[in-house]
Amino acid sequence: MKCEYCDLLDKNEDIIHADDDIVIAVKDKVTTSGQITVYPRKHYPIMEMVPEDILNKCVSAAKNVSIAVFESLGAQGTNILVRNGLSAGQSVPHFGIEVIPRREEDKLNLEWQGKQIMEDEMEMTFQALEEDLKKPSIAESKEEIVVDEGETEATLEKEGDNYLLKSLKRIP
């Protein structure tokens, strides 16, 4: 499967900026016209896989884009959206931050219906998250999660690499 974002770099017409780490582009497939997308040059499917320094650059760029659309496109607001995973509406397996310019009359509705959640369900969710947050992040220490199965220190040391190598293999 070819990745459209990696691909965009071939077509080029709509690239606002590109350097070694990030690309700022106007995609052809958007939530609303005027949308600008910031994404890493390299192929990382979801946010969890983006190295910190690259993510930082994306974030700064997205902020600048957000400022720019107020002035240059006359936006009255912006939404910043990361579709992280297929279930979140991500159509291209390449992490990106979408900056969506908004106007009062744009008819776009990105709001959701707030739900009432039962107290005990809330508590269960809370505990599940708290529990997970105690565990090491996968990106930092992929192998620690499997340590019970007898990993050695040597493999632990490489953990960051392994994780990233793995994501690399997914480059189409």
Next chain:
Amino acid sequence: MADQPKSIEDLSPKERKELEEKLKNMSPEEIADLQKQQCIFCQIVQGKVPSKKVYEDDTCIAILDIQPATKGHLLLIPKEHYAIMPQVPDEVLQHLFKTSKRLSQALLRGLKVGGTSIFMANGQAAGQRALHFMIHLIPRKDGDKIIEDTETLIERSMQEKVRIAVQDKILSLMGVEKQTTLEDIKEEVGEDSDDGDEPEETQDTESSDSDSEEPETEEEPEESEEDDDTEEETKDEDVSLDDIANLFK
């Protein structure tokens, strides 16, 4: 979505008017102070209003939204009061995203959902309700239709228009020289496509080593270096990020 400061909502028309009068005579600093006092999220940060706090550090807290879009909907809130993203200093924003990355993982792994929407609203036109900038992390499942964020195709001419409208501004904000032609971008982009093995730090910052471009090499999957991480196929029950990433295939 959670709440506006109740105190303002509850005002009678008369009180509201008085407040408006008062605001007119205040300096921007005083107004900012008042906003903070009125801000429910500042009160949550200070612990004056109870919340289900799943995470806290010096810069931010993450709480469960009391009226969630889906179960596990988190609000990541900077402790300092900023109204919209453009006001948030880069370091703080970067920290928030770094934290989002971890929290999103907790949602994917801890709640076993299929994806997360990471969402911010700047300005009323964008649906912002509270005057305190925050990041929503919303657990998603296939077909849940929580957010109507369908994508549509736009004309090439529209893309071009948008680019022309914003390019100068963005580049000047970033402090980047404008690439004179698209060819320049193309060349720069074409260059170092294939330094595969370590996606992180290895960026040779200025890849100006005389060579011209190697076309299309980035398409090759890097099979060669898989050897040393055979133990990776973890058999644990957790939803792995790879599962989520692999769904695309």
